[in-house]
Amino acid sequence: MAQLRIPGPTPCPPEVLKAMARPMINHRGAEFHQLINDVTEKMKQVFQTKNDLYLLTGSGTGGLEAAIVNVLSPKDKVLSVSIGVFGDRWANIAKTFGAEVVSLKSEWGTAADPDAIKKAIKDNPDVKAVLVTHNETSTGVTNNLGAISKVVKDAGKLLVVDAISSMSSIDVPVDKWGLDVVVTGSQKGWMVPPGMAMVSISERGWKAHAQAKIPRFYWDFTRAKNYFEKGQTPWTPAISILFALDASLNMMFKEGLANIFARHAKLGDMTRSGVKALGLAIFPADEKYASNTVTAVKGSDKVDPPKLQKVLREEYKVVVSGGQGDLTGKIFRIGHLGWVTEADIKETLDAIGKALPKASA
Ligand SMILES: Cc1ncc(COP(=O)(O)O)c(C=O)c1O
Numbered sequence: 001m002a003q004l005r006i007p008g009p010t011p012c013p014p015e016v017l018k019a020m021a022r023p024m025i026n027h028r029g030a031e032f033h034q035l036i037n038d039v040t041e042k043m044k045q046v047f048q049t050k051n052d053l054y055l056l057t058g059s060g061t062g063g064l065e066a067a068i069v070n071v072l073s074p075k076d077k078v079l080s081v082s083i084g085v086f087g088d089r090w091a092n093i094a095k096t097f098g099a100e101v102v103s104l105k106s107e108w109g110t111a112a113d114p115d116a117i118k119k120a121i122k123d124n125p126d127v128k129a130v131l132v133t134h135n136e137t138s139t140g141v142t143n144n145l146g147a148i149s150k151v152v153k154d155a156g157k158l159l160v161v162d163a164i165s166s167m168s169s170i171d172v173p174v175d176k177w178g179l180d181v182v183v184t185g186s187q188k189g190w191m192v193p194p195g196m197a198m199v200s201i202s203e204r205g206w207k208a209h210a211q212a213k214i215p216r217f218y219w220d221f222t223r224a225k226n227y228f229e230k231g232q233t234p235w236t237p238a239i240s241i242l243f244a245l246d247a248s249l250n251m252m253f254k255e256g257l258a259n260i261f262a263r264h265a266k267l268g269d270m271t272r273s274g275v276k277a278l279g280l281a282i283f284p285a286d287e288k289y290a291s292n293t294v295t296a297v298k299g300s301d302k303v304d305p306p307k308l309q310k311v312l313r314e315e316y317k318v319v320v321s322g323g324q325g326d327l328t329g330k331i332f333r334i335g336h337l338g339w340v341t342e343a344d345i346k347e348t349l350d351a352i353g354k355a356l357p358k359a360s361a
Pocket residue numbers: 007008059060061062086133135136137138162163164165185
């Protein structure tokens with residue numbers, strides 16, 4: 001079997017695939033009512049929140065769009081904290097819906113500086129919300145969200161977080177950090193296929209929602225809330241993904257959240273040490289911020305990333321990702337989130353070691 005070592009979609013355990021083979025059920029019936037309640041309750045435990053949480057059929061980007069249209073009005077000023085491709089995409093969504101975006105960008109490979117965020121809010125006291133990517137999948141950098149949340153909360157602003165490639169793999173205590181709207185996506189650490197975005201919203205988020213004027217229909221949280229109260233979703237949901245999530249969440253609780261976070265930390269460490277031992281360099285400027293779900297590795301004389309990807313795929317059945325945006329052709333990325341073991345990482349590193357002589361620049 002191939003080693004799918006990309007940062008999503010991630011491999012699915014057999015229990016999950018089996019759950020997805022279940023026949024369809026009536027999404028307006030009693031069985032679905034039970035399913036949506038169960039999955040939502042379990043999902044909240046992973047988010048570590050008592051806030052409302054909705055399972056939306058769509059990809060992660062749909063969840064990001066839902067966050068924007070549900071809490072903002074055209075011309076609202078927002079601070080976009082971007083450290084890569086996904087941060088830039090989010091700012092783009094906000095702009096598309098008419099928000100006035102103040103951009104705070106950090107050089108790719110670095111993390112956002114909480115003091116710079118503090119200053120940007122001070123310089124723009126009328127910003128309504130701050131958009132932050134917790135784990136920037138394109139550069140392999142994890143922001144210090146605990147420190148960022150403190151600064152944003154001290155300033156009394158709404159904090160809207162893309163936790164798509166961190167939630168379920170890295171600790172994101174939503175209530176402890178006061179995160180107002182938090183988005184994740186099914187195909188990442190959740191060990192299930194693409195198809196759903198999961199979004200939590202705080203009391204404060206609901207207050208913003210009540211005043212938000214961006215037109216919305218499919219993503220409308222009021223509709224999601226009204227239907228959830230009846231044990232339904234407003235539109236036909238990706239029922240098979242819900243079956244899958246029900247099974248994967250059970251697996252996650254069996255392992256234990258703390259153990260899952262520790263496993264990802266260990267695998268991140270192992271991947272970084274392994275690539276460095278092969279004479280390669282990781283892309284993040286400061287290893288302290290290197291992600292425990294995806295490792296970005298720099299191209300050099302020793303390795304041409306697209307060549308390496310080809311040799312790995314064709315000769316070793318190991319699939320890694322390339323770079324995105326300005327990093328296209330310049331880095332490669334190894335995903336280590338979700339259903340992944342030390343043996344998977346060892347096999348991946350061994351294959352990279354063997355492929356390197358055929359993949360030099
Ligand atoms: C941090 C981050 N944000 C947003 C997205 C976009 O999610 P999707 O491709 O599911 O729309 C991704 C997916 O790779 C991501 O890793």
